[in-house]
Amino acid sequence: MAEKKSDRTRAAILAAAKERFGADGYERATIRAIAADAAIDPAMVMRYYGSKEKLFAAAADFDVRLPDFSGVPKERLGEALARHLIERWEADDTLRVLLRTAVTNEVAAERMREVFAGQLAPTLRKLAIDEPAVRAGLVASQALGFALCRYILAFAPIVNLPAGDAVAWLGPTITRYLTSPVPNQD
Known part of the structure; x- marks a missing residue:
């Protein structure tokens, strides 16, 4: 079936x-600039998406696409999760x-929270991992810190780290977050 002109637009x-959102951030990106980049009239952006917020929501739609980890031994879970996340980030620049x-926009921050809380915590719950929301938050802190250093801040040693080496570094920490006993609270 041939692609419609509206689908291409x-x-x-x-x-x-x-x-544009990736380069300029939410606040500085404008509908006019996005339209110019797409070589269309700004009114067309509004026609298709309605508002800057709705356009951002569509542009920031990221599915982690977590696989079924039920067959992965618990001591290898962090490695499997780290490998999956790195592969997803390398394949899709939406993250x-x-x-x-x-960092500067609450709509984007909420979307990021939804991605990790809404996708990772239920996966951990299915694996019968206790405190899944807390552990998902800890995994997010490690994974997003790595992503920030690799993809946004471009720290040379992290950017140049082969994916397999990154998995080897991140995996044990993520495994610890997922499998260590919950600390006693005083």
Whole structure:
């Protein structure tokens, strides 16, 4: 089936929005600039998406696509999760858009929370891991810190780290977050 012109226009707007939000952040990105990048009239952006907020929500739609980890031994779970997250980030720059923007924009920050709380915590719950929300938050702190250093701040040693080495470094820490006993609270 042939792609409709409206589908091509919508895709061009979305691609331009991802680039612009990623480069400029939410606050500085404008509908006019996004439209110019997509080589269309700004009114078309509004026609397809309605508002800057709705366009951002579409551009920042990131599915972690967590696989079924039920067959993974608990001592290898952090490695499997780290590998999966790195592969997703390498394949889709949407996380970079979210990460860059979440620091200064509450809509983006909420979306980032939804991604990790809404996708990771239920997976941990299915694996019968206790305190899944807390552990998902700890995993997010490690994973997002790594992503920030690799993709946004571009720390040379982290940018240049081969994916397999990154998994080897991150895996044990994530495993500890997922499997260590809950600390006693005084």
